[in-house]
Structure formats: C-alpha cells, structure tokens
Amino acid sequence: MKAPRFKGWFAKLPSLNLLQHRRVLEGLHPAVGLDQVVTLISEVRAPRRCCPRCGNERCYRHGFANDLQRYRCCACGRTFNDLTGTPLARLRLKAKWLAYSQVMLDSLSVRKAADRVGVHRNTAFRWRHRFLHWAKLDRPAALNGIVEAGETFLLESQKGSRTLKRPPRRRGGRAAKRGISSELDCILVARDRNGGTIDAVTGRGALTVAQLERDLLPRLDVQALLVSNSHVAYRAFARKHRIGHAAVNLRAGVRLRHLGSRAIHVQNVHAYHQRFKTWLLRFHGVASCYLPNYLGWRWALDGERVIAPEHLLRIAVRVINR
Structure with a gap:
C-alpha cells in the first residue's frame, strides 16, 4: 500500500x-x-x-x-x-x-x-x-554440593498407540502385579541444594546401578555428597565410583538426620515428585514414550525458570545451523 x-x-x-x-x-x-x-x-x-x-x-x-x-x-x-x-x-x-x-x-x-x-x-x-x-535437554552441566536423589514410579502407558503390546485396561487402572514391577516406569530425579535438577526415565521396574551410571554419573560432581533413600542401588553405585554417600531410612520413619553441620534428607526430591505428579494430572494420562518431554516441560516451569513465550521459543529453536 x-x-x-x-x-x-x-x-x-x-x-x-x-x-x-x-x-x-x-x-x-x-x-x-x-x-x-x-x-x-x-x-x-x-x-x-x-x-x-x-x-x-x-x-x-x-x-x-x-x-x-x-x-x-x-x-x-x-x-x-x-x-x-x-x-x-x-x-x-x-x-x-x-x-x-x-x-x-x-x-x-x-x-x-x-x-x-x-x-x-x-x-x-x-x-x-x-x-x-x-x-528436555536444557539441564545444568553438573550437580554440586549435597545432591539428593530419588526415584518415583508411574504406571506404564501406551496411550495413543494403534497396537498394544499388552491386554488393554481401563484408563486410570492399576498394575496387575503388586509392588515394583515391569508394569511401572521408573523416573529418577536428582537435585542439589541450589535447585539444579536432572531427571530421566530409567526404564521399567526397580532402579539399577547401570541406570545410575548412565543417567546420574555424567552430571554428578566428583566432590558431591549423594543423599538418597536406603535403596541398595545407590549404595553400590557410590561405593563403585567412590562417591560420598549418605542415606536416610524412610521405611524406619527417619526423614532427617545430621552429618556434622549438614542436614541429610531427600525432601527436595520428594517435593519435586509431588509437584510433577500433581501437574501431570491435567493431561489425563501421558504415554510412556513422551515422559522425557513432560519432565523437561515441568523443569522449564518449575521455579518460574521460563516466564515469557519468547524465552520458550528461544529454547525450542536453540542454536541454528552451528
């Protein structure tokens, strides 16, 4: 014109x-x-x-x-x-x-x-x-100081799949087996006291040392103190790689203890688990294959790390043709 x-x-x-x-x-x-x-x-x-x-x-x-x-x-x-x-x-x-x-x-x-x-x-x-x-890849390079680690579980889902690898069940159903089984997706979350967070869908069933070596070890500072529950995988992982480790026995009702002047607990990780699961309810079920994306989405929103649409778009584009 x-x-x-x-x-x-x-x-x-x-x-x-x-x-x-x-x-x-x-x-x-x-x-x-x-x-x-x-x-x-x-x-x-x-x-x-x-x-x-x-x-x-x-x-x-x-x-x-x-x-x-x-x-x-x-x-x-x-x-x-x-x-x-x-x-x-x-x-x-x-x-x-x-x-x-x-x-x-x-x-x-x-x-x-x-x-x-x-x-x-x-x-x-x-x-x-x-x-x-x-x-989902926008994570801190390393976790330092006191690093809390814990796992949580979600029922495996094949939502949206045209062919199921198991018999169908009602939405919101329960696992057929009791306890931790291959019907549950294991989500590992590790946080330091500065708020740095890494997470990963390690696989189905109980956590193993090999999964910790793959998902936690590359982001764990050599001088960090790993704090976890009493799961044997954490203890074996820390002993194998000579990482400082302290555990709290949640089954015995111990939620907090002191190691010198440092408070030993995993409440930050458990609070993150609760925030993630509460936030996930609004989507009425998430397919297991997309769980890493939703973990990254929650991490971007947690603590208002991303508050503007322009910032989110920059992360989505990231570095162009480098």
Whole structure:
C-alpha cells in the first residue's frame, strides 16, 4: 500500500465502531505475531552459519520462502533457511508460535490449546513435542554440593498407540502385579541444594546401578555428597565410583538426620515428585514414550525458570545451523 492511501486508511480508524475495531485488531494480530517470530529467529541465529549438510560456511542469500530468508551453500549447492536442522523446521503457521508458547506456559491440554490458538488438535499435539525437543535437554552441566536423589514410579502407558503390546485396561487402572514391577516406569530425579535438577526415565521396574551410571554419573560432581533413600542401588553405585554417600531410612520413619553441620534428607526430591505428579494430572494420562518431554516441560516451569513465550521459543529453536 502506498503512503497516501495508507494515511487515508489510517485517518479513518477513529470513526470505526467497537466491532470494526475488533476486526481490525484480529486482522493485524497474525501479522504482528509473524514479525515477532521472524525477528526472534534472526536474533537466535548462529553467528557463523554453515550448511547443515556439509558444514561449509560459504553460502549466499537465495531468496525468501515461507517468510524466511533462504541460503544456498557454495560447496554442495544445498538450500536451507534459519530453521533447517531444528525441531521447528517445516512447521507452518509461524504467526501463532508465540501464542502457542504462552499456551505451553499455561500448561493447557491439547484440545484446550488447539481451541485457544485456533489450530487442529493434531497440530497442537505435534507442536507440543517439537517445542519440547530441546527443552528436555536444557539441564545444568553438573550437580554440586549435597545432591539428593530419588526415584518415583508411574504406571506404564501406551496411550495413543494403534497396537498394544499388552491386554488393554481401563484408563486410570492399576498394575496387575503388586509392588515394583515391569508394569511401572521408573523416573529418577536428582537435585542439589541450589535447585539444579536432572531427571530421566530409567526404564521399567526397580532402579539399577547401570541406570545410575548412565543417567546420574555424567552430571554428578566428583566432590558431591549423594543423599538418597536406603535403596541398595545407590549404595553400590557410590561405593563403585567412590562417591560420598549418605542415606536416610524412610521405611524406619527417619526423614532427617545430621552429618556434622549438614542436614541429610531427600525432601527436595520428594517435593519435586509431588509437584510433577500433581501437574501431570491435567493431561489425563501421558504415554510412556513422551515422559522425557513432560519432565523437561515441568523443569522449564518449575521455579518460574521460563516466564515469557519468547524465552520458550528461544529454547525450542536453540542454536541454528552451528
């Protein structure tokens, strides 16, 4: 639109009634959202862009497609944009991404999220796990000082699967076997006293030393004091890797004891378990294969680590074409 025509259109805005004002705002909102998303993507872009196929840094601009600048590699001839190689590649409706990020911060179910943003429920579900792809990996490099560790269990779920690997059961049912069995997903959570948290779905059934070596050892500082319940796996793990270890016997009713001037307990981990399970109830069941994504989602929300939709979108994009 040329400037004189735009000025004439803009001068008529005060004469619009309330309904017309709302229609104008509804029409402008997607364009504003698209501009915000494109600007944010350009800010997060890696300073040294390279070809996602061959890694060559020599590239030149090659037009626009889907509202993004495209580039062509001088070595292999591949074309790419700023989202190529990221979880958000090939997703459409960019103007609604910030609105959907706010939905994620509000922890809405798939259907409620779809209704608020104005997309199909399948799109809302697909976006949820694309946005969480990097969020589940956004963890502290190491846990220091006193590190509390504990496991909790959720009933294994194959929600959404077309073919079940077991006989079907009613939603919200119980395991057929008593105690800790292969019907339960084991979730390991470790937290230090500064709030740093790592978690992992270790597998089915009771916790083992091999699982601790895989999921906890790489993030555990060598000088850390590991505090846990009286499970034998923690004791064997700490002895094998010469890690300081203290245990509280919860079965005997011991919740707190002192080691010198340090308080030995696992209340921080148990509180995190409770917050996670309470928050998970709003989704009416979560498939076991998606549990790592929901753990990452809860960690992003816990303690208000992510409070703005722009921040969540930055985590979802992460580093582009590095």
